[in-house]
Amino acid sequence: MTSSRTPGISRRNFLLGSGLAAAAAAGAGLVGCAPQAPAAAPGADDLAATGEGAATAGEGNVYVSIAEQLNPQDYDYRQNSGDLSQVLSPWKLGNMEFSNRIVKSAAGSNYENGGWDAFVEYYRRLAAGGTEMIWVENFAHIFLPYKNAINANIDEFTDEQVRQLTDAIHAEGAKCGTQTDIMGSAFYKEVSARGGHDAQYFTLEEIDYMVDSYVAAAKKFKAWGFDAWELNCAGNNQTQWFFSKSRNHRDDEYGSQTFENRVRFISRVIDAVHEEVGEDFPIQVLMDAINESDQLIGENAEFNTVEDNIEIAKLLEKAGVASLHMRLGPQEQHATQFLGDLYFDTRGGIGSTSFGGQFDFTRHFQGKLVANHDGCGLMLNLSKMFKDAVSIPVGTVTYLDPAHAPDFMNQAIADGMCDFMMMNRPLTVDPQYVNKLKEGKIDEIRPCTRCCHCWNDTVKGDPYSTEGFGGSCYCCRLDPIRDNVGQEEKGMPGWFDPPAGEGSKNVMVVGAGPAGMEAARIAAERGYTVTLYDKKSSTGGMLSFAAAIKGPHQNLEDYSVWSRADLELKGVNIVTDTEVDAAFIKEQAPDVAILALGGARDSLGLEGDGETNVISIDDIVNAADTIGQNVTIVGGNMQATDVAAYLMEQGKNVTIVTPENANMLAKGQSIWCKRFALPILYAHGMKVWQESELVSAAGGVATVKTATGTETPYACDTVIEAMDMLPNKAMLDELSGIEAYAVGDCDDPYNIEYAIRAGNFCARAI
Ligand SMILES: Cc1cc2nc3c(=O)[nH]c(=O)nc-3n(C[C@H](O)[C@H](O)[C@H](O)COP(=O)(O)O)c2cc1C
Ligand code: SF4
Incomplete structure (x- = not known):
């Protein structure tokens, strides 16, 4: 392969410092690595490509994190020229012939x-979706x-x-x-x-x-x-x-x-x-x-x-x-x-x-x-x-996803990097993957967001759980039927596809975040007439915020784009820039109203001053220039720790103050992501006050009070309120006479997986 997207070039050589340069030189002699001439630290173009423009720790001071120094990423590998001829070319295994290179990898x-x-139906659906070779x-x-x-x-x-x-x-x-x-x-x-x-x-x-x-x-x-x-x-x-x-x-x-x-x-x-x-x-x-x-x-x-x-x-x-x-x-x-x-x-x-x-x-x-x-x-x-080295077919696995990186994957087959591509997660997220790929409908493929909830998830009531096979494994945060279908005790209404609707119904969904979009999608799939409202000018709710904070690996923008396209495909009437209240809902007189308003943010009630400001987690992207060097994040959930990583990447000093035990940190995250994220946060200097509360923040100082009552002041320029969200469903009480439900964070705040599942199950049940 010859382009900059080639697997043959495994990293760009803009490592800084002689030790790192030596490491790069060691890599240069290895097969497949072809480092380019040393370049400067990642500049504006690199950052812009990833939406990381905010990664500065002061004017004129471009902070280059260790991650960026060691592992600079190229985000230009996702081009799609429309040519998937190599991925969709035939190959043979024994006497079997296949028309394309995609193979389902065995997975529990x-x-x-x-x-x-x-x-049986799970595997039949994969086959019906065009996957020609399935390893059970x-x-x-x-x-x-x-x-x-x-x-x-x-x-x-x-x-x-x-x-x-x-x-x-x-x-x-x-x-x-x-x-x-x-x-x-x-x-x-x-x-x-x-x-x-x-x-x-x-x-x-x-x-x-x-x-x-x-x-x-x-x-x-x-x-x-x-x-x-x-x-x-x-x-x-x-x-x-x-x-x-x-x-x-x-x-x-x-x-x-x-x-x-x-x-x-x-x-x-x-x-x-x-x-x-x-x-x-x-x-x-x-x-x-x-x-x-x-x-x-x-x-x-x-x-x-x-x-x-x-x-x-x-x-x-x-x-x-x-x-x-x-x-x-x-x-x-x-x-x-x-x-x-x-x-x-x-x-x-x-x-x-x-x-x-x-x-x-x-x-x-x-x-x-x-x-x-x-x-x-x-x-x-x-x-x-x-x-x-061998003449039999060789396949490989892990993040081979032609819908995600079409040209890159096509070129990989053309360049003989492998004969077949073993895939698991993307095929389970969309069993129709191969058919859609063949029909040129890449945009319609529901993207896997690489979150690893499927191996393993955390359970809300049991965030300590690390059990692999205890019902916390194999779910999918995007596809609620996984790990639920056929298991009545898990509360999933129906079978794989949602049942056809009962007569015609007008369904009004309020809030176009993950829960609302899923509810609207499923209700429309059942044949109901669905209108989805959001007060913002776009759909996706907190997805773009989460994408900005979590970084590109979890493909959350992709999921947002796909959801929007799927809603349009299913004929959902999307109304944005419209704030909906109970009176409006009653006026519309829908047969069913589903509230997916998002959770409510709690506040510490601390005002701060000119030297220590107090802001909500929701403001950290828009108000980036108000965030000082010494930051306190109050809250220990996944959002809090993701924000900690986001700010530490910018060179900030981060302290977390959480009312819970430190073992609960990053709750809501998949277990493996948590295991990877927390050590690096600690190793890079994150401090954690567990079972503690923040009692004051002003004059460049925050004071934390521990469970034993000890109060400790420390330097703090900015406090970010990232406490667990609270339910936000008061509107339900105002909707008497209407069949109405609350789903997602609005009802039971936790994470995207819980939100999507609630939207899905609710729309199946109406
Ligand atoms: C929930 C789950 C269960 C898996 N179980 C198995 C298994 O039983 N045997 C196996 O060889 N690989 C297993 N795998 C690995 C997958 O086959 C595959 O290698 C992996 O998901 C990477 O491919 P992907 O990036 O296309 O998902 C499992 C993966 C997941 C996520
Ligand atoms: S849980 Fe996450 S990583 Fe696993 S299949 Fe679903 S979207 Fe992909």
């Missing part, structure tokens, strides 16, 4: 908890008699039941495989009890037993109608334990002394499966392309380099593997294995790690990640290296 969906029919998640645990906490055992499924799934996918013209992973699921406890969960703790009998289990499973999967099988040999899977020296200290023929030994176990599986079920059952191996190898902490001799993994890939090809699926291998950091774009989340946290340091992409992963496109196409340089 939780739909099975809504009943098997919901599970690991739904059947294969290592019997050992139990697995997540999946039912393979012998608990009937032939008829699974046939229902594969038939449904085939009936839509798609092919399907299923994935088997054994991540901590097969006699993990027994193995760990011997000293650790690494390959050396398997006995030879256990290795034989695993091979037999794979073969028995392959027979079933093939008989059930699956067209292919994916073996997850990446990350923390037991097969990966054999691949890497760091996890394999065996001294027998399965040890890590030679690459042949490392692949011996999986080669045995492949041989035995081929012998038993034939070679017309393609086996795809999912493996780490590279293992994390921080170049500053020793020589990393035990971690697999990309060169090591290429040797393994070659042997896998020789063993008869049909295709390779390449993923990131961060040591033991499971989520970042496939959600690598987390490294780019939170404004100014671009490249943060859970250690709180700024992530220098030249130093990690051998400097081979595409690190200048906000996470988009992160793996492409690496997959190219594998593709060049």
